[in-house]
Amino acid sequence: MSEQARRRPHKPYRRPQKDPVRMLAFEALRAVDERDAYANLVLPPLLRKAREKGDFDGRDAALATELVYGTLRRQGTYDAIISACVDRPLREVDPPVLDVLALGAHQLLGTRIPTHAAVSASVELARVVLGDGRAKFVNAVLRKISQQDLDAWVAQVAPPYDEDPEDHLAVVHSHPRWVVSALWDSLGGGRAGIEDLLEADNERPEVTLVARPGRSTTDELAEATETLPGRWSPYALRMAEGGEPGAIEAVKDGRAGVQDEGSQLVAIALANAPVEGPDARWLDGCAGPGGKAALLAALASERGAALLASEKQPHRARLVERALAGNPGPYQVIAADGTRPPWRPGSFDRVLMDVPCSGLGALRRRPEARWRRRPEDLDGFAPLQRALLTEALSAVRVGGVVGYATCSPHLAETRVVVDDVLKKVGGAELIDARPLLPGVPALGDGPDVQLWPHLHGTDAMYLALLRRTA
Numbered sequence: 001m002s003e004q005a006r007r008r009p010h011k012p013y014r015r016p017q018k019d020p021v022r023m024l025a026f027e028a029l030r031a032v033d034e035r036d037a038y039a040n041l042v043l044p045p046l047l048r049k050a051r052e053k054g055d056f057d058g059r060d061a062a063l064a065t066e067l068v069y070g071t072l073r074r075q076g077t078y079d080a081i082i083s084a085c086v087d088r089p090l091r092e093v094d095p096p097v098l099d100v101l102a103l104g105a106h107q108l109l110g111t112r113i114p115t116h117a118a119v120s121a122s123v124e125l126a127r128v129v130l131g132d133g134r135a136k137f138v139n140a141v142l143r144k145i146s147q148q149d150l151d152a153w154v155a156q157v158a159p160p161y162d163e164d165p166e167d168h169l170a171v172v173h174s175h176p177r178w179v180v181s182a183l184w185d186s187l188g189g190g191r192a193g194i195e196d197l198l199e200a201d202n203e204r205p206e207v208t209l210v211a212r213p214g215r216s217t218t219d220e221l222a223e224a225t226e227t228l229p230g231r232w233s234p235y236a237l238r239m240a241e242g243g244e245p246g247a248i249e250a251v252k253d254g255r256a257g258v259q260d261e262g263s264q265l266v267a268i269a270l271a272n273a274p275v276e277g278p279d280a281r282w283l284d285g286c287a288g289p290g291g292k293a294a295l296l297a298a299l300a301s302e303r304g305a306a307l308l309a310s311e312k313q314p315h316r317a318r319l320v321e322r323a324l325a326g327n328p329g330p331y332q333v334i335a336a337d338g339t340r341p342p343w344r345p346g347s348f349d350r351v352l353m354d355v356p357c358s359g360l361g362a363l364r365r366r367p368e369a370r371w372r373r374r375p376e377d378l379d380g381f382a383p384l385q386r387a388l389l390t391e392a393l394s395a396v397r398v399g400g401v402v403g404y405a406t407c408s409p410h411l412a413e414t415r416v417v418v419d420d421v422l423k424k425v426g427g428a429e430l431i432d433a434r435p436l437l438p439g440v441p442a443l444g445d446g447p448d449v450q451l452w453p454h455l456h457g458t459d460a461m462y463l464a465l466l467r468r469t470a
Helices: 003-007 020-035 039-053 058-073 075-083 095-109 115-129 132-145 150-157 165-173 177-187 191-201 218-224 261-272 291-302 314-324 377-395 415-425
Strands: 208-211 227-229 236-239 256-258 281-284 306-311 331-335 348-354 396-406 428-431 462-468
Touching (some): 020 095, 020 115, 039 058, 058 075, 058 095, 075 095, 075 132, 075 150, 095 115, 150 165, 165 177, 165 191, 208 218, 208 261, 218 227, 218 236, 256 291, 261 291, 261 348, 261 396, 261 462, 281 291, 291 306, 291 314, 291 331, 291 348, 306 314, 314 331, 348 377, 377 396, 377 415, 415 428, 415 462
Parallel strands (some): 281 306, 281 348, 348 396
Antiparallel strands (some): 208 236, 208 256, 227 236, 396 462, 428 462
């Protein structure tokens, strides 16, 4: 050691400072990674706890929410950029380190946080949750990332579109390649449409309210909070950014709810479909967690009809009971398996079967689902979807209508299922759902309907209406 080095005063150790916003965002990402949790279920209780402790105000909550959802949405792009800045495969980097790096990358490339603040805050987080040694690694990587903006990085790490269109879109728009391919097949068309769809998947969705008819009105909701009218549903209102739906009295007591406009349109179309004969008994055969069932129950009540809401999982059936509580008309909630139902064939005039699916239509709301799902998952859903639609057609009487719905645009979960069941079961026909959604554009060639985030501002809901003929 040189004489100068011996004389240099020793720098006292500084304990890392906990930033409650970034700590909370890190905890949420770890829960998503370690427990396969969903951010929309993990984040609210974390935010509530932070508010109760006095650590958070509204701006802190908004930043934490943006860090979590923004990081999850752009994870694929950030992984490609981080990979270009480290000297080992990403699978050899500990997951907690990757989470800190991804949070830092999002602050650098996806927000207006100044570069110095983004790097220093991320390194401080790394010191707290990883230790000083790995914090140095985080510092080095983030300083490399900070040397270019997002567009420059994407140009560097994404393969050229002309050489591999799907891989290019996967990196640029942060979707797995197989999801890009599946969405493109379902959407059809050229590059512009699929890019618009993938970009819409990466935008924060609006919070949409539903005024359940006969129980509340859009005027009442508009008086309670700052809103915009719904685009397509007569019962919808879009909340202003930062609004808190749980603070609205009509939402608290179940007269209104939070529901994507696409889900509202599915229930409205089924309720408006013409049936031959009586119209007194309705069934929601996969009712959990209860949003569509609550709207259907309200619509049924206005006509003097009764709704039976069935859900296989008891805990989800309890959520349905909570959603329907206070409905003025007759209804019943049961826990039952829709593939082995307790009701007699031909018992109902209208049946909704919103089947379990991959959820590829709700990637705006559950961005982590794109990284969690695998192509083989569809093989697991396929037999269940066919069995549920088959039983739905058995449950409806001749002249009645079945609505088959999924929150997925994947052809293997939509038209292929409907076509297969129609061929196997017989005695049913598709009816055109498009006239039942007046004013909604770009519904395709029919008779089924596919909604899209980039065209309709909704989740990518699919609906086929089938009338029982024999």
